[in-house]
Amino acid sequence: MSLNVSGEIWQPVRLTLELASLTTIILLVLGTPLAWWLARSKSWWKEGVAALVAVPLVLPPTVLGFYLLIALGPNGPGGMLATLWGGRTLAFTFPGLVIGSVLFSMPFVVQPIRNAFEAMGDRPMEVAATLRASPWRAFWSVAVPLASPGFLTGAILGFAHTVGEFGVVLMIGGSVPGKTKVLSVAIYDYVETSQWTEASVLALGMIVFSFCVILTMTLIEKRVARLAS
Amino acid sequence: MKPSRLLVAALGAAACLLATVNAFASSTNVAVAANFTDAAKEIAAKFKAKTGHEAVLSFGASGQFYTQIKESGPFQILLSADDERPKKLVEEGLAVPESRFTYAIGKLVLWSKDPNTVKGEETLKANAFSKLSIANPTAAPYGAAAVETLKALKLYDVMQPKIVMGNTISQAFQFVDTGNAELGFVALSQLAGDKGGSQWMVPQSLYSEIRQDAVLLKSGAGNEAAAAFMTFLKGPEARAVIEKFGYALDPKSGT
Numbered sequence: 371m372s373l374n375v376s377g378e379i380w381q382p383v384r385l386t387l388e389l390a391s392l393t394t395i396i397l398l399v400l401g402t403p404l405a406w407w408l409a410r411s412k413s414w415w416k417e418g419v420a421a422l423v424a425v426p427l428v429l430p431p432t433v434l435g436f437y438l439l440i441a442l443g444p445n446g447p448g449g450m451l452a453t454l455w456g457g458r459t460l461a462f463t464f465p466g467l468v469i470g471s472v473l474f475s476m477p478f479v480v481q482p483i484r485n486a487f488e489a490m491g492d493r494p495m496e497v498a499a500t501l502r503a504s505p506w507r508a509f510w511s512v513a514v515p516l517a518s519p520g521f522l523t524g525a526i527l528g529f530a531h532t533v534g535e536f537g538v539v540l541m542i543g544g545s546v547p548g549k550t551k552v553l554s555v556a557i558y559d560y561v562e563t564s565q566w567t568e569a570s571v572l573a574l575g576m577i578v579f580s581f582c583v584i585l586t587m588t589l590i591e592k593r594v595a596r597l598a599s
Numbered sequence: 600m601k602p603s604r605l606l607v608a609a610l611g612a613a614a615c616l617l618a619t620v621n622a623f624a625s626s627t628n629v630a631v632a633a634n635f636t637d638a639a640k641e642i643a644a645k646f647k648a649k650t651g652h653e654a655v656l657s658f659g660a661s662g663q664f665y666t667q668i669k670e671s672g673p674f675q676i677l678l679s680a681d682d683e684r685p686k687k688l689v690e691e692g693l694a695v696p697e698s699r700f701t702y703a704i705g706k707l708v709l710w711s712k713d714p715n716t717v718k719g720e721e722t723l724k725a726n727a728f729s730k731l732s733i734a735n736p737t738a739a740p741y742g743a744a745a746v747e748t749l750k751a752l753k754l755y756d757v758m759q760p761k762i763v764m765g766n767t768i769s770q771a772f773q774f775v776d777t778g779n780a781e782l783g784f785v786a787l788s789q790l791a792g793d794k795g796g797s798q799w800m801v802p803q804s805l806y807s808e809i810r811q812d813a814v815l816l817k818s819g820a821g822n823e824a825a826a827a828f829m830t831f832l833k834g835p836e837a838r839a840v841i842e843k844f845g846y847a848l849d850p851k852s853g854t
């Protein structure tokens with residue numbers, strides 16, 4: 371019995387780590403060009419785009435969950451996408467959760483990277499250009515290393531926020547073990563069914579995890595400040 | 600300062616308003632199992648019209664309410680979706696023993712938005728769908744009844760990979776309503792007012808009766824509105840509403 375319980379308890383942990391890792395990777399790939407554009411563009415409507423990216427910060431997860439449930443369904447774009455591999459909805463699936471997570475964690479990744487690009491200023495890229503570095507080369511060998519603390523902060527925050535998300539996942543997940551039953555949902559289920567031992571093990575783990583994340587962030591910031599001065 | 604004076608005036612007016620309302624009637628907080636949502640709203644409206652008392656309704660999973668009540672949640676009455684949890688609350692000394700009664704007997708339905716999908720148990724046996732929505736069987740009695748039905752039909756093992764779980768029966772309904780699951784086990788009460796599609800009334804022989812019990816909590820023992828609501832729930836007006844929403848009634852519980 372106790373073995374049974376512990377096996378069941380680790381599945382949501384593994385699933386959550388997979389979800390958060392994949393989401394973070396996707397967000398770094400999508401978020402970097404977006405952050406670069408937000409930091410460097412002179413376009414008048416870029417703050418509109420920035421606000422749109424930041425909207426999940428203030429929206430209740432139920433708003434996102436509600437629209438995602440419809441958008442991922444058979445009458446939305448998600449359903450159309452799902453027919454490519456013979457499904458009819460992206461709700462209740464791991465890819466569906468990844469889409470949701472990318473949307474609601476995006477501001478946590480894009481903003482720190484954008485801030486880092488902005489703090490760097492125009493000068494390093496101009497210098498690189500006078501040394502005949504191509505913009506592509508200058509980006510990778512000058513901008514990215516200079517902005518690396520921003521990338522690190524963004525990656526950690528994006529990962530942590532995905533681990534911590536609950537409302538959206540509850541609304542679009544369907545609590546399928548091994549596919550959509552992530553940590554936060556598992557804890558909720560355990561509490562609701564009075565399995566407090568299991569709930570405590572996972573909940574305490576989350577507290578320790580969150581503490582470590584915040585501590586790491588603070589230490590990185592301190593180190594960066596010291597290096598800068 | 601003008602704005603603060605305005606604020607004080609507004610607060611004063613609000614307080615007067617509250618005081619006058621309170622002079623005539625009191626209110627009670629009722630925790631309502633999700634499947635009973637629509638019926639409870641109608642009953643609360645009738646209750647208010649008749650007695651002047653207000654029943655403030657909170658909707659959720661019975662399991663969640665049970666946990667909250669154990670941690671002294673702010674309710675005076677629980678309308679559960681089962682009889683286990685009210686019984687347990689009585690045993691644990693959190694509810695008034697003689698107040699417990701069965702206010703409704705729930706009916707399980709297999710439902711699809713598509714008018715041609717559900718034909719009967721053969722729809723399940725034919726297995727021509729990708730997702731079957733049920734309520735979480737450990738927290739919601741209608742979910743447990745759904746699992747019981749699948750086991751009685753010897754289909755549970757085949758269906759398991761297709762099952763998606765809503766946290767409450769409302770969410771199980773919502774998964775079918777948004778088209779994300781082709782079919783699902785819902786409460787007959789949720790289909791009141793003609794939601795369309797196709798449905799199969801699951802025969803009572805396939806699952807144990809869903810006896811939904813109401814219980815007055817110890818925290819509501821002295822509350823006039825709470826006592827009045829419990830009485831009203833047993834009366835003919837409330838029972839007519841409950842029947843209209845597709846529940847069966849326990850002949851022993853009427854007044």
